[in-house]
Amino acid sequence: MANHDENVIEIRDLTKVFKDFWMRPRVTAVAGLDLDVHKHEVFGLLGPNGSGKSTTIKIILGLLFPTKGRVKILGKLPSDVLTKKHIGYLPEESYLYRFLNARETLDYYGRLFHQDRRTRQKRIDELLKMVGLDAVQRRPIGEFSKGMQRRIGLAQALINDPDLLILDEPTTGLDPIGTRQIKDIIVMLKERGKTVVLSSHLLSDVEDVCDRVTILYGGKKRREGTVDELLVKQDTTVMETSTLKPETITKIEQLIEAEEGKCLSKVHAQRQRLEALFLEIVEKARSEGATTSGALSGGGMAGFLSEGERRTYTDEEPEGEALIDELVKPSAPEPVAATTPAAPSVEETEARERDTVIDQLVKGDEPPPLPKRASGDSTDAASDDDDQPDRSVIDDLL
Amino acid sequence: MNWIPWFKWLGGYLLIFVAVFVVAFTVAMSTGDYDVAQSTSGRTIVLLAALVILAWSVWGLHLISDGEQQRWIKYIQGFVVSITLAQGFGGIAQVMWPMYLDNIFRIGGVFLLSIWAFILLLEVARLALSPSWQPLAVAREVLDEAVAMKVVVALVVIALIALAALPFLLNPDEPLRYQVQTFLSWSMAISTVLLSIMTILLACWTLSNEITDKQIHMVAVKPVSRGTYLLGKWIGVVTLNGVLLAVVGVAIYAFVTLYLTSDSAMRDRAMDDEDRIAVMNEVMIARISSRPEPPRPLADEVADTLKKMMQERPQDVMAMGKDEASDQGITFAGDAKLMQLGQERALRLLSNDAWDEWLTLGPNEFETYVFKGLKPALKTWLKRYNAWYPRAEKKIKELTGEQVDLSNHLKADGVLRELYGKHPDAYAQVPPRPLDWMVLRYKIRAPGSENIMMRMRVNGRPAEEKMLVGEVQVMKIPVNFIDDNGELTIQMAVAFDQYPRDKAPTASFTTKEGLSILFPVDRFTPNFIRAFLALWVKLAFLAMVGLFAATFVSFPVASMLAFTVYGAAVLSTYMLESLRAFGLGDTWIGHALAWLITTIATVVSTLISKFGEFTPREQVVEGLLFSWSDLAQCFLWNGLIQTGLLALLAWWIYSKKELARVQV
Structure with a gap:
């Protein structure tokens, strides 16, 4: 668990009132x-649009001044x-100079950090490979898609190897590979003892990586705690096995009824998670030699980011993870420290969602946004229960 | 990168060349007409070839914009393609407008060269901004932004086209000295105005747009203080100005010295020998204009008179005070105030009178004017002479084979006269001799007369000159008239043709061009460089005006504000004058308003008036010295004090600013 002795960010009685011309x-x-x-924790700022997440972050960074507090x-x-x-910041959108190319952009930010030329070049090379924009580094940013700009935004937030990384809606506009990579980076930075603040309304992002979350609404804190504390549903138990015969299920049901006087509320076959499916399709296309003008898969982790002390991290390797690693390896030119972050478990998905995704991929459209939620790992008691964990919290608030 | 399309492109280009030569040669052989460009078939070939090359260069442009390669590769490609483009246009011009061909080639050549000089210098500037000092990083970003900003590039292109086209708008029938002056005046004015516009637009844009487009969100969270950031932006704009001024300055300088006033150019272009001499001694020179000093400071005399007046006729002073109060629109004033106003008015009137009187030549009287500090005239002349005579001797040797000795300036005239007697052709080819005289300029006002006769003694030597009233008169005074103290005493009297002596009207020197001696103290080149350095300082101030405006308003408002300040700064000298007479009717509201407006405007104008005070362009055009001390003062006032104050203000506002709030 994180060391609580020291607060990286401390906010007391913060109020921000936007005034008009007449005050x-x-x-x-x-x-x-x-x-x-x-210190050393991944902190999530959650809340619907307009709940004050970005404002809070901007005050923390000195872009806005507090009215009080x-x-x-x-x-x-x-x-x-x-x-x-010591701070890295990725705003809610990547606000880049359209006339600079990817390399010049990162060089500019590196220079603002007083980095010497050699360090800059080395880090830029690594970062560009990591975010998969190595091949298009001389194209002006103005020609980049939103997701590609997002990747550059991420790269610039990491160029100083920050102790505190503040990410405002990091996954908007990113494809699932990019999203996955951001989560990997967050986990890896945490392993290295860094602190990450993550603001999002995409609950799956937060749930996957955050140690602690605060939920804001209307500029006020509604709930705060560790993800486990917030998400455990006290009155539900979930068991997971490989596929069972209907008779076995009937027997189990009878057993439960006899022992506890309760009945099974839901039984279903495990489905593949949409994220995993998506990654599978992209991998297939790539192995067939299809070309893309966009971002390639990221090349693992930038060397300078994964240097230094690491904690051992043991967890079972989930099926999605293996695929990511496979995707990542071929384009990684130098051995990079492999990361094995928290395992997202398989999530249940509607069949038509899956069809839509395949349709869109075949047509060459932008991939749809991530599935709205991803449940936590197997320790998460509520993982299989449809919408309830996150929505109940939000419902509470509303 | 993929080089194959490029090799194809280059190969095709060479092929076209060979093909055109082969076809032209064949046609010439078969028709027997060897002047290919004159015959119909020849012209058709040239036109066709030009069109093909034009199409080819368009393909080249397409190839450049397609690739994602290093900048320098792009530049080499761009250079090659720009030459093919020029060839295409040149070919078309050769067929369509053969009579203007020379001019078209010259304009095109100057334009192309300037553009590439600009690009090259810009790269040098980018390199100079590479060291890892934060402001330089920001500055280089500004340079890149300026290039990406089409308005800036458009203004640069317009400036270069105008400069390249300007020489052909000169009237060749005018004396060369006026042509040179016209060219200098226009070219410097056009470049100054366009660069000022560009500076303001860029400075406003680069700062305010970052807030509107929110790039600042990713910059202000880096370890860059806001002051450093502003400094970087300013350095960027100033660097760009430096690059542009260098290109424009070199273009103007090269044109004036090589095309208009080189020895050979003057032979072709000057009207006559006098014109030639005038160019070298009145335009391509840096002169000082010296005014006579009154024998006893007039201010002392005036002060004495005023003291006497106060003692003997205080009621008159009081009356003047009342006049002054009503002129200034002051209604409520006590006696003390009236007295003070009266003194001010009396002082003004008396000193005007004293100057007028001193500059007036009554009938039957003479006045003595002493010009001091003329030693540099003698020194400079010797320097110029010593630089001239070896050149002239060499040229004479070349032309006539005769070795002459011109080292003694007193004998040089005789030597030359003898030489020209034998070789009249050599006259126009030997570089003109630096003149050993200064110019006395004066203008006389004498109501009711047209022709007058000026009688003078110049350091004891008598001189006489007939002159037209109301025209600027120029009289030559040899430098060796100057005495050992560097002084020249001129006694002047007027004789009127049409009046008897005692009934003649008074004549007076008009104050502005009244009476002055002009003498060279420096060469044109250093003067020109100093003038451009001063222009750079002024642009640096404008850059700060733009940045300052952009710290608190958005781009459109900021640029409007900056343009207003620019206009006010240019006109501030006039504004200060007109403010004195400003009034808003004879009510107390009118007075209060007028007071408020004049106070604010006077403070602002005084602060920025130093901007309009330095006039490097006018001085270069008039062949007047823009001295190191002028440059230092311009740097001190425009560069340090004004820019510094504005920078402090901008920094203060900017550090108080919430950068994440979008301004409207």
Whole structure:
């Protein structure tokens, strides 16, 4: 578990009121927020659109000034320039210079971090490979798709090997491979003792990687705790086995009824997860030699990011993970430290969703956004119960 | 990258060349007409070849824009393609407008060269901005942004086209000295105005657009202080200005010295010898204009008179105070205030009178004017002479085979006269001798007369000159008239043809061009360089005006504001004058408003008036010295004080700004 002694971010009674020209209050974006982000943890800021996530992050970074309250980041005020050496930030959209190419862009940000030329070149090479834009590095950013720009945004957030990484809606616009990669990066940075703040309304992102989450609504904190604390559904038990015969199920049902006086509420066959399916199709297309003008699969982790102390991480290897590794390896030119992050378990998906995805892929359209949720790993008691874990929380709030 | 299309392109290009030669040769052989470009068939061939090459260069352009390669590869490709483009256009011009061919080639050549010089210098500037100092990173981003910003590129192209086309708008029937002055004046004015516009637009855009487009969200969270960031933006704009001024300056300089005023060009273009001498001594030169100093400071004299007046006739001073109060629109003023106003008015009127009187030549009287500090005239002349005579001797040797000795300037005239007697052709080819005289310029006002006779003694030597009233008169005074103290004393009297002596009207020197001596102190080149450095300083100030405006308003408003400040700065000298007479009617509201407006405007104008005070362009055009001290003052005022104050203000506003809030 993370070390709680030291807070990386400390927010006390933060209020942000946007005023109009006549100084009349227009919008209260954040109202009396208290927040602590501990060292070495992955912290999730959750909430629907307009709940004050981005505003809070911008205040933390000194892009906005608080109307009231106190904010400290790495023990300093947000206006302190030098602390920013240790911070990486990916805004809700990648705001890049359209006229610079990918390489020049990263070079620019590297120079803002006072990096010497050699370090810059080395890191840029690694980052470009990692985000899979190595081949298009001399194309102006203005020609990039949104997802490709997002990848550059991610690369620039990592160029200083930050101690604190702040990601605002990191997965918007990214394909599942990119999404997966961001999650991998988050987990890996955590292993190296870094702190990550993740803001999202895509609950699966948060659930997969966060240690602790805060749920905001209307600029106020509604709930805070570890993911496990928040998601355990006290009155449900889930068991998972390989496929059973109907008679066995009937017997089990009878047993439950006899022992506990309860009945089975749901029995179904395990389905493949949409993410896994998607990755499978892309891999197939690639093995057939189809070309793409877009991003290639990322090349694992940038060397400078995975250097240094690591904690051992043991977990079972899920089926999706094997595929990712397979996708990642061929284009990785140098041995990179393989990561084995938290295992996402298989998720149940509607059949028509699957059809749509295949249709779109065949037509060459943009892939659909990720499935709205991914359940946690097997320790997560609620993983199989359709929508309930996340939605119940939100419903509570609303 | 894939080189195959490029090799195809180059191969095809060479093939076209060979084919055109073969076809032209065949046609010439079969028709017996060897002047291919004159015959119908020959012209058809040239036109066709030009069209094919044009199409070919379009393909080349297509290839460049397609690739994703290193910049320098793109530049080499671009250079090759631009030459083929020029060939295509040149071929068409040769057939369609043969009579303007020379001009078209010259304009095209200058334009092409300037563009490539610009690109090359821009790369040098990018290289210079490579060291890992944060402001330089920001500055280089500004350079790249400027190139990507089509408005900037368009303005640069317009400036270069205008510069390349300008020489052909000159009137060849005019004396060459006016042509040179016209060219200098226009070319410098056009480049200054276009560069000012570009500077303001770029400075406003680069800062405000980052907030509107939110790139600042990813920059301000890096360890860059806001001051550093502003500094970087400013350095970027100023660097671009430096590059552009260098290109434009070299183009103008090269054109003036090589095309208009080289020895051979002057032989072709100058009207006559006088014109030639005038070019070298009145335009391609840096002169000082010296005014006579009154024997005793007039201010002292005026002060004495005023003191006397206060003691003897205080009521008159009071009356003047009332006049002044009503002129200034002051209604409520106590006696003390009225007295003070009266003194101001009296002082002004008295000193005007004193100057007028001193510059007036009454009937039957003479006035003495002493010009001081003329030693540099003598020194500079010697320097110029010593630079000239070896050149002239060499040229004479070349032309006539005779070795002459011109080292003694007193004997040179005789030597030359003898030489030209023997070789009249050599006259126009020997570089003109630097003149050993200064120019006395004066203009006389004498109501009711047209012709007058000026009688003078110049350091004791008598001189006489007939002159037209109301025209600027130019009189030559040999430099060796200057005495050992570097002084020249001129006594002047006027004789009117049509009046008897005692009934003659008074004549007076008009104050502006009234009476001055012009003498060379420096060469054209350093003067020109200093003038361009001053222009750079002024543009640097404008860049800060643009950045400052963009710290608190969005692009359209910011650029409008910056243009207003620019206009005010240029006109501030006039504004300050007109503000004194500003009034808004004789009500207390009118007075209050007028007071408010004049106070604010005066403060602002005074602050920025230093901008309009330095006029490097006018001075270069008039052949007047823009000295190191002028440049230093321009740097101090425009570059350090004004830019610095504005920078502090911009920095203060910018650090108080919430960068994530979009401004409207």
